[in-house]
Amino acid sequence: THQPSAQQHGFAWRALDDACARVLPQLFPSENFFKRREEVRRRVEACLNNADVLGNGRRLVLRVFGSSANLFGAEGADLDMCVVPAASEEDTELSSPEVCRRVGEALESAGAKNVQVRDTARVPIVLFADPQTGLDCDVSTHNPLALRNTELLRAYAKIDGRVRGMAYVIKKWAKIRGINSPSDGTLSSYGYILCVLAFLQTVPNPPILPSLQRLDLDWPNPKNPDRPPPERVPHPFDASRDVCLSFHDPDKTGSLADLREIAGRNRQSLGELLALFFRHYAWDVDYRNLVVAPRTACVLPKANKAELDCWPQNPHLAIEDPFETHYDVAHVLKYPKHQLVRKEFMRASKLIDDAAAQRVDPDLVLDY
Ligand code: ATP
Ligand code: MG
Secondary structure, three states: OOOOOHHHHHHHHHHHHHHHHHHHHHHOOOHHHHHHHHHHHHHHHHHHHHOOOOOOOOOEEEEEEHHHOOOOOOOOOOEEEEEEEOOOOOOOOOOHHHHHHHHHHHHHHOOOEEEEEEOOOOOOEEEEEOOOOOOEEEEEOOOHHHHHHHHHHHHHHHHOHHHHHHHHHHHHHHHHOOOOOHHHOOOOHHHHHHHHHHHHHHOOOOOOOOOHHHHHHHOOOOOOOOOOOOOEEEEOOEEEEEEEOOOOOHHHHOOHHHHHHHHHOOOOOHHHHHHHHHHHHHHHOOOOOEEEOOOOOOOEEHHHOOOHHHOOOOOOOOEEOOOOOOOEOOOOOOOOHHHHHHHHHHHHHHHHHHHHHHOOOOOOOOOO
16 A cells, blocks of 8 residues: 555545544533532532541541543543542541541442442542432542642643643544553553643644643743752652652743743644554554653653663553653553554554545544
8 A cells, every 4th residue: 555645644634623623522521511520529528528537527628630620521431539638737547548448438328329449459449429410430548649640631731722632532532442441451541641742742843732840840930040949749659759749830820821822833733633643653652662751741761761670671552650750651551452552553543544545534533
């Protein structure tokens, strides 16, 4: 098969643009999405406080993270929530697994459906369905990094409409193709979103996104030209490490208009970017040697990472968590599931090339 010409590619990209314009309005959530979820959050929070799950009358706040708060949420998504003690200086005496078991009991007594307590997980978590709305929910008992990475994803989403557009399409595509299920050995939604961010930082020319974590160090700060280096805090589940939670938040620094202007210098359409995304992850990434790393806005050599046991030089996709830099978000992807995900990138990329060559709609890629 011959490579499609530039003109033929243009045809496929425009067809993909049309497909995105058709499907995205159905994927973006309604006003009600946030209202309904806030009602559930409040009800669950009251239930846990009534049951005194932190003990000795200590109050807790439930905070929402994941796709109900990161601007990448669609209607069917679960509601991810995390327990935070109401008074910040007030550390509960109970361990996270203990709080987790008490949360499970409180929810069970309040009539929650399908309650599953996972108190031995790295992040202890209770899964359940809200009895009034049927919404799938989870409550984790100590998850500050998830709250922070939710804020980071949200900040990226605000910079350019193409960030959300791509992430919604890719998340939906991964769900339909059956490759978005970490419990089954495929990649989480969070993993796919990190792949989209890293792509937008490194492949389009000029880049659409910067690294907000790098900008935190580089962006001029007239109020404090001699800023101290960003603070490192102890890792919440691993006392032997620390993590840096800083990033450049355009909402707090008033730089959003500048970042939008910079992103807008790239005029590539969503359709073209999707075609490049699939091609990039199908053929161009050197999986054996490189780590996808949206923290740095460039790929990192696996061989240079400090914890080599976490970053073996095998042909599996590896994604550095933006805050837990020793943690591979894609670690669940093992052979043969890695192959499966890679083959799906190839399938999508080939469909787009075929559509370009034959001038047919690449509908099979976005056939929702
Ligand atoms: P969906 O709409 O499919 O529910 P989501 O944005 O909620 O997508 P999930 O993959 O369900 O994404 O993850 C929810 C949150 O949990 C993420 O925002 C992230 O904070 C955290 N998380 C999920 N998977 C991982 C992982 N492998 N490593 C670290 N954190 C993760
Ligand atoms: Mg979720």
